[in-house]
Amino acid sequence: MEASNLEKPDLNKLRERAQFIRTETVRLIQIAKSGHYSSVFSSAEILATLYYHTMRLSSNPKWPDRDRLILSKGHVTVGVYPILVDLGYFPEEWLETYANLGSPLGDHPDMRKVPGADFSSGSLGHGLSIGLGMALWLRLRKSPARVFVLLGDAELNEGQVWQAAQAAAHYHTDNLIGIVDRNHMGLDGRTEEIMDVEPLADKWRAFGWQVHECDGHSVEALVRTFDNVPRNGGTPQVVIAHTVKGKGVKYMEDSRVWHLGYLHGSDAEVVRKEILAHDN
Amino acid sequence: MTTDVILREKESWHLGMIPKQAPAFIAGRVLADLADVDDRIVVLTADLGFSNRTIEFAKRHPDRFFNLGIAEHNMVSVAAGLAACGAVPYAGTFASFLALMCCEQIRTDLAYPNLQVRLLSHHAGISLGYYGTSHHATEDIGIMRSMANLKIVCPSDAYSLEQALRQTVNLDGPIYFRLGRGRDPDVYRPGDKWEFGKISILRKGKDGLLLSNGIMVSASCEAADKLVKDGIEMTVVDLHTLQPLDTQALLPLIREHRKVFVAEEHNTLGGVATIMADTIVDAELNDIHLVRIGLPSDEYAIIGPPYYLYKHYGLDGEGVAQRIRNEMK
Numbered sequence: 001m002e003a004s005n006l007e008k009p010d011l012n013k014l015r016e017r018a019q020f021i022r023t024e025t026v027r028l029i030q031i032a033k034s035g036h037y038s039s040v041f042s043s044a045e046i047l048a049t050l051y052y053h054t055m056r057l058s059s060n061p062k063w064p065d066r067d068r069l070i071l072s073k074g075h076v077t078v079g080v081y082p083i084l085v086d087l088g089y090f091p092e093e094w095l096e097t098y099a100n101l102g103s104p105l106g107d108h109p110d111m112r113k114v115p116g117a118d119f120s121s122g123s124l125g126h127g128l129s130i131g132l133g134m135a136l137w138l139r140l141r142k143s144p145a146r147v148f149v150l151l152g153d154a155e156l157n158e159g160q161v162w163q164a165a166q167a168a169a170h171y172h173t174d175n176l177i178g179i180v181d182r183n184h185m186g187l188d189g190r191t192e193e194i195m196d197v198e199p200l201a202d203k204w205r206a207f208g209w210q211v212h213e214c215d216g217h218s219v220e221a222l223v224r225t226f227d228n229v230p231r232n233g234g235t236p237q238v239v240i241a242h243t244v245k246g247k248g249v250k251y252m253e254d255s256r257v258w259h260l261g262y263l264h265g266s267d268a269e270v271v272r273k274e275i276l277a278h279d280n
Numbered sequence: 281m282t283t284d285v286i287l288r289e290k291e292s293w294h295l296g297m298i299p300k301q302a303p304a305f306i307a308g309r310v311l312a313d314l315a316d317v318d319d320r321i322v323v324l325t326a327d328l329g330f331s332n333r334t335i336e337f338a339k340r341h342p343d344r345f346f347n348l349g350i351a352e353h354n355m356v357s358v359a360a361g362l363a364a365c366g367a368v369p370y371a372g373t374f375a376s377f378l379a380l381m382c383c384e385q386i387r388t389d390l391a392y393p394n395l396q397v398r399l400l401s402h403h404a405g406i407s408l409g410y411y412g413t414s415h416h417a418t419e420d421i422g423i424m425r426s427m428a429n430l431k432i433v434c435p436s437d438a439y440s441l442e443q444a445l446r447q448t449v450n451l452d453g454p455i456y457f458r459l460g461r462g463r464d465p466d467v468y469r470p471g472d473k474w475e476f477g478k479i480s481i482l483r484k485g486k487d488g489l490l491l492s493n494g495i496m497v498s499a500s501c502e503a504a505d506k507l508v509k510d511g512i513e514m515t516v517v518d519l520h521t522l523q524p525l526d527t528q529a530l531l532p533l534i535r536e537h538r539k540v541f542v543a544e545e546h547n548t549l550g551g552v553a554t555i556m557a558d559t560i561v562d563a564e565l566n567d568i569h570l571v572r573i574g575l576p577s578d579e580y581a582i583i584g585p586p587y588y589l590y591k592h593y594g595l596d597g598e599g600v601a602q603r604i605r606n607e608m609k
Contacts, residue, residue, distance in 0.1 A: 064365075064366070110393075111364070111393050112393055112394065118364070119360075119361070119364055119393070120388070120389075120392055120393045122388070123384060123388045125353075126357045126385065126388065126389055129353070129354045129356075129357030129358050129360075129361065130357050130358075130360055130361040130364070130389065131361060132354075132358050132361060133357065133358035133359060133360060133361020133362040133363075133364070133365075133367075133369075134361040134362070134364060134365050135361075136346065136358070136361075136362060137322075137361070137362045137365040137366065137367045138365060140322075140343065140344070141365075141366075159353075160351075160353045160354055160357070163348075163351035163353060163354035164354050164357070164358075166349070166351070167348055167349065167351065167354055167358070170349075171346075
């Protein structure tokens with residue numbers, strides 16, 4: 001089975017894919033009439049880099065040696081469905097059913113219904129543990145596959161994350177890579193006000209993780225950072241990606257109220273044009 | 281056994297204080313045997329490997345044993361991640377921590393994606409005696425039975441636990457094994473028929489139907505023996521598999537006897553008696569007299585050594601027999 005990640009990153013393609021994630025998110029939330037725009041927007045470059053550069057994938061979403069991505073911040077999945085279609089994992093028509101009665105595609109991913117969804121998520125705090133279980137098994141089976149876990153920063157308030165962090169360091173699972181979408185925003189407000197997660201890098205280091213930090217909206221920085229994550233580092237790895245909640249749409253940026261929202265009628269088209277005009 | 285040892289066994293639950301080390305805790309050994317020929321099997325615990333004897337597995341398959349420390353939520357979700365990649369994980373800790381503390385992880389990470397994870401939920405009920413309510417699990421069946429995809433098995437002794445483990449290795453989806461404290465008296469003899477998903481009829485009588493599972497099966501058998509002297513002959517059934525329930529075999533027995541006694545180490549609300557009440561109503565059976573012998577649902581258990589605690593709540597052979605005598609008057 002052939003891995004599909006690019007040998008030499010096509011940064012323009014990654015930027016275009018990040019735009020695609022944002023515009024598709026706007027389109028799909030039009031169908032559902034409510035959704036997590038700004039949480040997807042802060043993760044768009046991270047997702048584009050992972051799916052189109054870093055992860056080893058194949059045309060078979062069940063390939064045992066594929067890299068896994070656990071969407072621990074499961075509400076980002078509306079931005080991932082279009083990627084899975086693009087990778088050929090399920091038909092494009094499914095997207096038209098998004099969030100409708102009986103659709104396989106909901107606001108959080110269901111691994112039993114969505115080809116390419118590596119786990120069912122939605123309850124915050126579980127993903128790193130799930131990823132650790134996968135990493136332990138893949139290592140036991142001598143698989144070269146790695147497990148990526150996308151975490152929200154406010155999600156780090158959940159104690160289970162740190163149970164998993166402690167255990168991953170104990171088991172030296174260097175095939176487990178956490179990614180923190182550090183957008184400084186939960187549903188109720190800024191993480192600094194609701195429940196501070198700092199000193200974040202020091203916390204991960206204290207738990208025995210190797211920490212990498214980068215601009216989470218620069219595909220160049222993300223590519224470089226993920227390329228520099230060692231394969232046999234002996235410790236689990238975490239990438240703290242510094243992001244802006246709602247990135248790409250000016251009035252959503254760093255705004256609490258757009259955690260959940262709905263763009264009415266022509267507003268969606270205006271936003272779409274703004275996203276496409278953005279050249280990163 | 282010397283008088284001193286018997287006395288100490290009554291006074292304490294502590295495994296180290298009895299000469300026979302938790303004879304019913306054979307899961308570690310059985311799983312190690314199974315793992316010799318099945319490389320999907322892994323075992324997890326949360327700093328209770330000596331308590332549940334999964335340490336026996338660790339000795340033989342150290343690379344497939346994961347002690348996650350006192351971090352039960354993480355243990356359950358790690359088991360889910362392992363299973364999602366093809367492992368068959370068995371995760372063991374006290375029932376109170378598994379079923380109550382990790383209820384949401386069990387629902388969302390195991391039952392919802394229907395993963396092949398097995399929970400070894402031991403020291404269920406009030407078997408931790410004077411450790412108190414934090415260590416009792418008298419609500420777990422009620423919680424677990426409300427989850428789709430989750431199978432529930434309550435073996436009554438070492439033999440039936442071994443049968444349950446062996447027969448379900450390849451069964452799809454998650455299983456909740458409700459286990460005692462490892463000193464459950466033998467109910468079955470080697471070679472006896474025990475079938476996952478079926479009821480086991482242990483004796484037939486004409487006067488009433490006595491249903492139980494787990495440690496209450498041996499108490500029920502003892503009660504039935506005692507009642508013979510009172511001229512009362514009971515049919516005794518081991519309802520070891522609660523999900524899926526063998527209604528095909530059970531309903532004719534309920535119809536035949538009409539007097540149904542449920543003896544359970546669980547609150548009388550939400551447990552086996554409630555499952556029987558649902559079954560009776562759903563089958564539209566009339567004139568059934570259902571008696572719930574269990575722990576009171578409107579209070580938490582008092583403190584005491586297990587032996588005396590079971591006696592206090594009428595959950596030993598004599599207690600069950602006395603309730604049946606009273607109801608039969």
